[in-house]
Amino acid sequence: MRCATRHLTPRRGRSVLEPLYPDRLAEDFLAFTLPGHTADYPAQRWASGTATEAVLRARRPGRALTTLAAAAARWPHVGRDLLYPLPRADSARAVAAGNAFLVALAQLPDAAPELLLTVAAHIPDPVPDDLVTGRALLRVRLLEHRLALAGEDRAEQARILVPHGSDLQSLGCDEEAAEAGRQAVGMFEGLAAADPYSYEADVARSLTNYANQLSDLGRDDEALAAQQRVVAIFRRLAEADPEQYGLDVATALANHALQLESAHRWEEADRASQEAIARYRDWMRTDPRARAGLAIALTNTSALTLRGAGTGDAGEGARTTAEAVALWRELTAGDPGPHRAHLALALINLVHELAAAGRPHEAVAAAQESVETYRWLARADPHAQEEGLASALGLLRDALVSAGRAAQAVTAGAECVTVFRRLAARAPDRYECRLRGALHGQNDALHAAGLPPDPEADRRSPKVSLRNAVYRPAATVSV
Numbered sequence: 001m002r003c004a005t006r007h008l009t010p011r012r013g014r015s016v017l018e019p020l021y022p023d024r025l026a027e028d029f030l031a032f033t034l035p036g037h038t039a040d041y042p043a044q045r046w047a048s049g050t051a052t053e054a055v056l057r058a059r060r061p062g063r064a065l066t067t068l069a070a071a072a073a074r075w076p077h078v079g080r081d082l083l084y085p086l087p088r089a090d091s092a093r094a095v096a097a098g099n100a101f102l103v104a105l106a107q108l109p110d111a112a113p114e115l116l117l118t119v120a121a122h123i124p125d126p127v128p129d130d131l132v133t134g135r136a137l138l139r140v141r142l143l144e145h146r147l148a149l150a151g152e153d154r155a156e157q158a159r160i161l162v163p164h165g166s167d168l169q170s171l172g173c174d175e176e177a178a179e180a181g182r183q184a185v186g187m188f189e190g191l192a193a194a195d196p197y198s199y200e201a202d203v204a205r206s207l208t209n210y211a212n213q214l215s216d217l218g219r220d221d222e223a224l225a226a227q228q229r230v231v232a233i234f235r236r237l238a239e240a241d242p243e244q245y246g247l248d249v250a251t252a253l254a255n256h257a258l259q260l261e262s263a264h265r266w267e268e269a270d271r272a273s274q275e276a277i278a279r280y281r282d283w284m285r286t287d288p289r290a291r292a293g294l295a296i297a298l299t300n301t302s303a304l305t306l307r308g309a310g311t312g313d314a315g316e317g318a319r320t321t322a323e324a325v326a327l328w329r330e331l332t333a334g335d336p337g338p339h340r341a342h343l344a345l346a347l348i349n350l351v352h353e354l355a356a357a358g359r360p361h362e363a364v365a366a367a368q369e370s371v372e373t374y375r376w377l378a379r380a381d382p383h384a385q386e387e388g389l390a391s392a393l394g395l396l397r398d399a400l401v402s403a404g405r406a407a408q409a410v411t412a413g414a415e416c417v418t419v420f421r422r423l424a425a426r427a428p429d430r431y432e433c434r435l436r437g438a439l440h441g442q443n444d445a446l447h448a449a450g451l452p453p454d455p456e457a458d459r460r461s462p463k464v465s466l467r468n469a470v471y472r473p474a475a476t477v478s479v
Contacts, residue, residue: 023067023070026067027067027070027071027074027075027078028071028075030047030051030067030068030071030078031071031074031075031077031078033047034047034048034051034077034078034081034082035047035048035077035081036077036078036080036081037075037077048081048082051068051082052082052085052086055068055086056086061093061096061097062096062097062098062100062101065083065086065087065093065094065097065101066097066098066100066101066104068082068083068086069083069101069104069105069108070104071083072108073104073107073108076110079108079110079111080110084111084112084115087105087115087118087119088115088118091118091119091121091122092122094119094122095119095122095123095131098130098131098134098380099130099131099132099133099134099380099381100134100380101134102119102123102131102133102134102135102137102138103133103134103137105119105134105138106134106137106138106140106141107137107141113142113145116138116141116142117142117145117146119138120135120138120139120142123135123138124337124338126337126338127337127338128336128337128338129337129338129339129340129341129377129380129381129384129385130337130340130376130377130380130381131337131380131381132170132381132384133170133171133381133383133384134381135167136167136168136170136171137167137171139163139164139167140164140167140168140171143160143164146160147160154187154190154191155187155188155191155199155202157187158183158184158187158188158191158202158206159202161180161181161183161184161187162180162181162184162205162206162209164180165177165178165179165180165181165184165209165210165213166209168180169209169212169213169216170384171383172383174213174216174217175217177213177216178210178213178214178216178217178219181206181209181210181213181214182210184206184209184210185203185206185207185210188202188203188206189203200233200237201233201234201237201245201248203233204229204230204233204234204237204248204252205248207226207227207229207230207233208227208230208251208252208255210226211223211224211226211227211230211255211259212255214226215258215259215262220259220262220263221263223259223262224259224260224262224263227252227255227256227258227259228256228259230252230255230256231249231252231253231256234248234249234252235249235252246279246282246283247279247280247283247287247289247290247293249279250276250279250280250283250290250293250297251276251293253272253273253275253276253279253297254272254273254276254280254293254296254297254300256272257269257270257272257273257276257297257300257301257304258300260272261300261303261304266304269304270301270304273297273300273301273304274301276293276297277294277297277298277301280293280294280297281294291327291330291331292331292339292342294327295324295327295328295331295342295346296342298320298321298323298324298327299321299324299328299342299345299346299349301317301320302317302320302321302324302349302353303349317353318353318357321346321349321350321353322350322353324346324349325343325346325347325349325350325366328342328343328346329343331343340373340376340377341373341377341385341388343373344370344373344374344377344388344392345370345388347366347367347369347370347373347392348370348391348392348395350366351363351366351367351370351395351399352395354366355398355399355402360399360402360403360404361403363399363402363403364396364399364400364403364405367392367395367396367399368396370392370395370396371389371392371393371396371412374388374389374392375389377389386419386422386423387423387431389419390416390419390420390423390434390438393412393413393415393416393419394413394416394437394438394441396409396412397409397410397412397413397416397441397442397445398441398444400412400445401444401445401448406445406448406449406450407449409445409448409449410442410445410446410449410451412445413438413441413442413445413446414442416438416441416442417435417438417439417442420434420435420438421435423435436457439454439456439457440457442454442457443457
């Protein structure tokens with residue numbers, strides 16, 4: 001039943017009344033009914049058991065647990081007496097509740113670190129794409145607690161800081177991520193100075209993530225220098241022990257290709273990427289991890305070709321892109337959790353290839369697959385995936401125009417604009433230009449459909465030319 005009750009306290013600066021949404025009513029009703037509050041409302045002894053049973057029997061426990069977490073943020077007794085015992089007794093259920101619940105749980109100030117550790121430990125590794133933000137927030141919240149548990153053990157502290165940097169990176173906290181990466185590298189370098197046999201590989205692995213973090217900040221020269229060190233360290237280690245470090249050389253080369261590309265050293269980037277591909281192919285016979293690494297290296301090589309920087313011709317680039325997409329499809333079929341986002345992004349490269357080859361109908365199919373994959377991802381984790389959805393929608397719009405399906409292009413373009421508006425409202429410095437590009441692209445679709453243009457595009461700025469970026473994945477590593 002929909003509730004029409006209105007909140008009687010206007011938001012500051014507004015003169016209108018705003019609706020009190022049904023979830024907020026449910027949260028407060030639950031809080032008042034449960035024993036433990038001091039409000040002038042009669043609590044019911046049966047409420048705790050009934051609410052617990054309702055959650056346990058719910059067909060969608062994620063929504064029920066997320067509602068409890070929202071109530072617990074304002075009513076501490078809901079967390080203490082009802083919410084926290086549930087994941088304590090069944091952490092797998094808490095993880096199955098999904099990203100929204102993990103995000104809400106991580107932000108509850110009175111949630112005990114031990115509870116959060118138990119829940120975080122049940123999240124699969126590699127983390128599924130739809131749980132990335134939730135796990136990252138849980139682990140960021142737990143940093144001080146985990147460091148305290150590590151005590152004076154410098155190696156353990158460094159091993160905590162490496163994934164902490166990756167978590168911050170996934171949350172868009174790029175400066176903080178790079179600082180955590182720098183600290184981890186420094187700790188391992190200090191340990192390796194005294195005991196290189198035990199810690200030199202850890203130096204290289206922590207440098208791998210640090211180089212990616214520097215690249216995200218646009219500090220390309222530093223990122224390249226860091227990744228060159230990684231390649232040199234693993235080449236040396238692999239000479240002595242190829243079985244243990246051979247795959248690390250391939251990963252180091254795949255990332256090195258990205259840093260060389262950013263430095264516009266195209267031929268060197270292509271050589272590094274081709275060597276990484278060859279090494280991954282060799283390792284696929286004995287190590288299943290090499291399959292995802294090969295998909296990354298193939299995707300990067302196709303990106304070089306799309307930029308006109310690779311050494312292969314257009315036909316070879318198309319074959320490379322198709323092989324990368326086929327590998328991601330295979331990996332997604334076997335374990336969709338950690339690979340679905342890679343597939344969605346690799347399809348973007350395929351759309352570019354098909355469009356450049358004059359195959360618009362196939363480009364539409366690839367773009368539709370990318371959009372639908374992103375829809376699923378964005379429902380679970382909009383923070384991490386809405387930008388990808390908007391970009392895929394823009395590609396779909398352009399492919400539909402090229403295929404002569406202008407009316408459908410207008411529909412896709414309108415959704416693209418809507419998503420970029422939402423992103424630009426949250427982060428205007430990052431997304432305002434992308435929004436302008438979406439508006440101008442939508443006007444192109446409107447023109448193709450014989451419809452009048454949206455004047456907002458020209459009010460915002462002169463026409464801008466924004467090419468959809470190709471996908472260039474970087475491998476991160478654990479220590």
